């Protein structure tokens with residue numbers, strides 16, 4: 001019997017992913033060890049191509065060729081019980097342009113919680129999700145007529161429908177103006193604080209790191225650091241997470257060169 005849920009939402013040990021077809025698939029995640037604490041916002045940050053989306057896809061079990069240990073909400077990734085406990089928003093907003101905001105949500109709610117008996121529950125869930133993302137005044141608008149930021153919020157509302165314990169958000173603020181980015185981050189903090197939900201959110205914009213409780217900094221398929229923004233700045237003796245990240249990159253590069261030179265002697 002489980003009395004208290006574990007304090008860790010995602011636990012990875014030796015997590016490895018190989019991608020690509022043919023005889024020589026590439027290792028795109030290389031033996032990662034990390035934990036994502038529950039009830040907090042963990043930012044997954046690193047340059048384009050470092051493996052953020054692949055890591056998220058492994059967590060939500062849409063990625064093939066995953067090896068190592070990967071536990072999510074106390075179950076192995078991909079366990080059927082996790083389906084309703086995780087909300088996932090991909091980089092491209094997955095909404096139907098020819099449906100209104102409410103129709104999009106009604107559709108996904110019907111998939112999640114089907115049957116006539118659940119109609120009232122579905123309506124309440126849809127109302128709540130629309131309110132959560134602050135789209136009440138646009139509920140009747142066609143998704144195809146919304147701005148990029150509004151479409152992202154519809155996608156987020158879909159992910160919120162099942163009141164997930166873990167929200168996995170792949171670059172949700174990409175291409176948004178500073179005001180919309182700030183509003184979305186405020187919403188993430190609201191969701192984490194009021195629902196106790198865990199949020200794993202990726203970005204390649206380093207200033208967004210400052211908005212996270214915890215950070216996983218990635219580079220070239222590896223975890224460079226797992227820290228809070230404050231601890232990272234202190235440890236690297238820098239004033240921003242971006243400078244701290246660059247210092248860690250330089251240190252890792254110097255260490256790699258030293259190893260190569262030692263091996264060449």
Ligand SMILES: Nc1ncnc2c1ncn2[C@@H]1O[C@H](COP(=O)(O)OP(=O)(O)OP(=O)(O)O)[C@@H](O)[C@H]1O
Nearest residue numbers: 019020021028047048049050051052053054055204
């Ligand atoms: N279908 C695929 N087949 C082979 N390799 C792939 C495939 N998709 C991605 N990759 C490679 O895997 C690596 C990690 O890609 P991934 O999309 O996870 O990075 P990312 O950090 O999310 O990048 P971005 O910020 O640009 O979305 C990259 O080197 C990419 O080229």
